[in-house]
Ligand SMILES: Cc1ncc(C[n+]2csc(CCOP(=O)(O)OP(=O)(O)O)c2C)c(N)n1
Ligand SMILES: Cc1ncc(C[n+]2csc(CCOP(=O)(O)OP(=O)(O)O)c2C)c(N)n1
Ligand SMILES: [Mg+2]
């Protein structure tokens with residue numbers, strides 16, 4: 001596949017910035033409202049999430065996990081309604097009934113988020129089954145972490161997707177890291193060995209490399225559309241130091257694009273992550289180096305995104321909590 | 335009007351559903367069981383073979399396959415055979431299918447039908463005799479349907495397949511051979527409508543599934559003793575038609591609640607609670623509960639019979655309620 | 659068609675061992691035949707799954723175990739019970755739901771538990787025995803023992819998520835488990851190829867770094883040789899192994915199944931590979947015993963089992979008053 005055009009690369013970056021600034025605002029909101037709780041932020045996964053979203057076509061479906069915020073935003077959901085949902089407000093994407101873990105924007109093909117490890121992979125296989133029956137040519141996407149492959153239901157779903165030739169792209173974000181508490185304990189030497197043993201075509205990509213991810217996911221999605229069979233992509237990622245935070249914080253600071261050209265200035269405990277693993281800074285460097293944009297152009301884009309997120313925050317803050325009576329409605333579909 | 339057994343009626347309801355809706359699809363085989371009635375399934379295979387798939391023994395993923403497909407616009411019917419196999423899919427039923435409409439604030443729904451055979455069936459032993467519908471009923475978002483006659487089976491199946499919610503059609507495997515006249519044409523029976531199967535004056539037996547058949551038998555026996563027993567079949571446990579139940583108890587003044595699930599936190603308990611909290615003053619005597627005692631279902635026939643809340647226990651309960 | 663019917667080649671075992679394995683296989687075959695007759699006459703409540711045809715996998719594996727080792731079995735498990743030393747009269751009585759059954763009639767064919775001999779039980783849930791076996795191996799480790807635990811399961815269980823979860827844990831923790839798939843080509847009425855993805859079945863174990871092999875499950879010597887290797891490996895603390903035994907059930911899924919889904923030619927071909935013919939041939943070819951003695955062994959097995967039937971059938975039923983016993987310990 002040809003390298004993506006400048007416009008496509010910029011669009012990918014724009015989505016990545018939306019994702020990053022959204023998550024940073026989630027941290028600020030958590031600090032302001034002290035609902036620290038457990039936010040599973042998607043920081044560090046932006047290149048993968050944005051590349052997946054760009055490979056989606058109208059009518060495709062995606063199912064995600066607890067680490068879902070980035071995908072909702074990358075798919076084009078209104079960030080104000082997403083903040084409102086995370087804050088449990090009336091105008092949230094789910095009217096306040098779902099919260100961070102269950103963001104849903106069905107109109108954009110963003111199906112439910114399952115907070116059950118192993119939930120999304122099986123639901124996405126089901127979506128692929130329905131799409132195949134409908135014969136629309138659409139495909140389904142399953143986003144999940146390496147932890148999902150510890151679950152038996154993942155293995156069952158991969159087997160089913162393989163024997164029934166379901167058009168599903170399995171997107172495994174592997175951020176498991178030895179040393180820290182790993183998010184999976186799979187005995188397999190490589191995660192892909194599991195789907196490969198079930199005769200599913202597998203690819204490996206550096207999930208923090210926006211160019212590589214953009215090419216890999218586009219190619220994989222094309223392959224699923226052409227063959228009607230599943231493909232499994234493992235995107236390797238270096239876990240962001242704040243990915244399991246209980247108290248809202250910015251362990252790697254607020255993202256500063258200009259650091260991309262001043263990496264030697266970066267120091268501190270997490271300097272390595274910032275220098276080598278932050279997909280936003282990596283993309284910034286690549287775009288400038290390839291002459292797709294200059295730093296000022298990217299900073300300008302960033303400023304717009306920041307403004308958008310501030311407006312979105314105001315929208316969410318202005319939204320009231322839902323009326324308690326709503327708790328009893330919508331249990332059954334009519 | 336043709337005669338059909340319950341298995342044939344069920345298949346007929348499914349066939350009409352598949353004719354009516356091209357999105358409907360079948361996951362599973364052995365829908366009419368593996369007993370003498372199994373041949374009923376052949377009609378379905380003949381007309382819709384290409385819309386049936388035979389899945390691996392992967393209950394959890396199969397439940398989720400149905401749920402995910404339903405969320406994406408299909409209308410899957412997922413057959414599990416013996417109900418206990420669906421224990422492997424507990425998370426998928428409860429945490430995914432039942433919640434999705436609510437937690438997406440109505441954006442999505444999961445119109446999937448799960449079909450299960452429950453109950454004491456003769457030699458099933460501790461692992462194959464489970465009746466999980468009381469446990470399912472303890473979760474909002476699931477519709478639970480318990481057909482007890484061929485006519486009902488057909489009409490209720492039709493509603494299940496048309497419903498926009500996850501629906502569990504669960505029936506006692508021993509009822510599959512029951513036979514009666516069933517209208518040949520397409521029809522459906524709405525959920526949440528209990529039916530008075532037999533009119534009576536002295537005591538109301540409120541029952542579901544297999545226990546309805548036992549209760550009717552008990553009513554015949556008691557009639558000879560001069561006791562007039564009313565039998566109400568709730569037909570759907572969720573939604574539950576409390577109005578019809580209360581009306582019956584208000585008429586007779588006495589209540590026996592009977593069901594095959596465990597007595598503790600079981601269906602009979604819920605039926606009594608729903609009457610006591612709404613129409614306590616209508617009761618002339620203490621309501622009587624008949625359910626499975628709190629022991630696993632043993633294999634050996636005499637032990638199995640001892641846990642089954644069958645006809646004799648209902649007869650005794652009616653006598654007690656009427657102070658005979 | 660059953661996947662890859664490759665013969666592992668002529669492994670040969672010690673003559674005395676082969677003789678004793680042959681005898682156990684004969685006892686299983688005729689035990690099952692007796693149960694089949696009892697079931698056909700209505701004496702067995704519920705459904706019963708017979709293992710005739712699969713004796714070599716039952717016996718060859720268990721022969722590699724010590725008495726103290728554990729097994730976990732499945733719904734087609736009478737042979738495992740017998741090979742692990744269960745009293746056949748008590749087993750038959752259990753299958754008929756009698757008071758004198760090994761579990762007092764509470765469990766029936768599908769839940770026979772025999773802790774005295776390290777048998778964690780037959781199991782009514784496809785894949786149900788797998789985690790029990792992994793747990794038993796973990797417990798053995800905790801006691802500081804090198805007991806090994808074998809779990810038997812059918813090809814139908816290959817697609818249960820539990821197998822994947824347990825293989826993973828056994829591999830990570832190097833548990834002394836031997837995973838034994840008795841691949842008889844069908845799960846109920848479904849052919850394995852219709853529901854089982856992947857280029858190779860051993861590949862499903864190899865993914866976890868588990869030594870895995872597929873063998874001829876109709877050849878008791880080959881089964882024993884594979885088991886010997888796997889059991890020694892586990893006992894030495896190296897962790898799990900995975901053995902796929904290709905075999906065939908001569909009867910239906912349960913007594914009464916007419917097997918219309920099977921191909922007659924295929925069935926005939928498998929019939930000729932009868933594990934009992936095979937071991938009888940090996941015994942006589944090696945001159946270990948005379949043909950007369952082999953025939954006599956078979957007669958002994960027939961009369962042993964047939965002699966039990968009437969007594970067990972007329973045995974007393976459990977009393978309903980015992981119903982609530984053992985609900986809690
Ligand atoms: C069924 C289930 N078990 C456990 C959990 C708790 N849990 C939440 S996140 C998580 C780790 C998931 O790891 P991974 O899938 O790799 O995603 P990551 O957080 O690393 O992105 C666990 C175990 C859960 N949500 N669901
Ligand atoms: C969890 C579960 N699902 C379904 C069943 C129904 N069932 C009983 S035996 C069987 C097939 C098992 O096939 P296999 O494992 O190959 O063993 P075989 O009968 O061939 O020996 C099935 C699906 C069950 N007992 N448990
Ligand atoms: Mg992870």
Ligand SMILES: [Mg+2]
Nearest residue numbers: 812813844845
């Ligand atoms: Mg099998």
